Amino acid sequence: MGRPPSFIAQISKAAQANSLESERPWWRKCPFTAGWHHSKQLACVLCLEGSCKRLKEIGLDEQRRPLANGQLPSCDAKLRNGAACKAKVVPGKRRCRSHGGLSTGPRTSEGRDRIAASQRERWARWRAGD
Secondary structure, eight states: OOOOHHHHHHHHHHHHHHHHHHHSOTTSOOGGGTTSOTTTOOOOSGGGGSSOHHHHHTTBOTTSOBOOGGGOOBOOOBOTTSOBOOSBOOTTSSSOGGGTTTOOOOOSHHHHHHHHHHHHHHHHHHHHTO
């Protein structure tokens, strides 16, 4: 009694999966989630092709080093004219320096105090229902 054709197709898919597993085993955790708590780390399907796509989106290689300028992805933020920004992302971020990639927040104690006061005022208004 012969095997049905669907069974043969399943075997060939399993063989292809095994060839991918030899490059990156299915149990290897995704480098993108490497620093996360062990219960949150993922075995990523996107990483089966040899390199982590999520790290490349933010301009980093698998060792979390910045990619070369020619390999950095573009920002793709929507501009006023409707086009997408073609500037390169800041390594480790999803946007370029013009669209929020280099924001560091307030640097002086006066600036931090000003931000804290405005946040307290904002939350007080929100709690009051204004």
